[in-house]
Amino acid sequence: MEDLEEQEEEEVLGSSLTMEKVAAAKQFIENHYRAQMKNIQERKExxxxxxRKLASSDVPKEVQVNLIKDLERKETEFMRLKRHKICVDDFEPLTIIGRGAFGESHPWFKDVVWDKLYEMDAAFKPEVNGELDTQNFMKFDELDPPASARTGSSRKLQMTPKDLSFVGYTYKNFDAVKGLRQALGDARVDFTAERAAKEAELQMLASAGDPMLP
Known part of the structure; x- marks a missing residue:
């Protein structure tokens, strides 16, 4: 009975969410075509x-034709530029997530070349002999697994037979990444010292009344 009530609640939520999406899509399409018709009308005007200006002037007929063609070319080019997709290169980065006030990045990412990220080899690749291989995991019978916030049929659908092979296990191969953790710890020390030095320098400039400071 409870499962049936939960399914009905999910159906109601799904229906309301679907109607909101439909209304948003309808409004977007209407606004789009309204703007298109407005652009066409303004172009004709x-x-x-x-x-009219050319007809009331003494401009030769050949020059009039060329001016009208030039206007059409500019109108077409303008519409083409409006359809051009916006990309990250069209913006000036002011605040980047993962960087500090001075533009410094976390030492864990200092050697990462983001443009070639997919070409780089991973620092550590665990050996896996199959999709049900648990050699990189250890049992944690003494620990209680976290309680799920959701129950019912939707929760059961998230579990697959393959998940059963990993129930009661947690990651154990810490020696393989021990060197990476040590390197990260050293980098954190350098990063903290560098940031503290820059903050001290900023405080000295502020106390001296540097006009370049905000």
């Missing part, structure tokens, strides 16, 4: 204004 600009051509009509130019043709």
């Amino acid at each position: 600009r051509r009509w204004v130019l043709e």
Whole structure:
């Protein structure tokens, strides 16, 4: 009975969420076509204004045709630029997640070349003999597994037969990454010392009344 009530609640939530998505999509499409029709009308008006000005002037017919063609070319180029996809290169980075106030990055990522991240070899690759291999894990019978916040049929669907092979295990191969952890610890010390020195320098400049400080 409780499972049936939970399923009905999920169906109601799903239905309301679907209706919200439909309404948002409808509004987006309407706004898009409204803007398109407005752009087309404004484009016709600009051509009509130019043709009236040329008709009342002493500009030769050949020059008038060239001016109208030039306007059409600029209008087309403008529409093409509006359809161009926005990318990260179109923005100036002001705040980057993972960096400090002075632009310094965490030592764990100091050697990472983000543009070639997929070409780099992993620092440690565990040996796995199959999708159900548990040699890199150890049992933790003395620990209670975390309680799930969700129950019911939706929770049961998240479990697969493959998950049963890893129930009661936790990662154990700490020796393989011990060297990496030591290197990270040394890098953290250097990172903390460098940041403390920069903060001390900033405080000295502030006390001296440096006009370049905010």
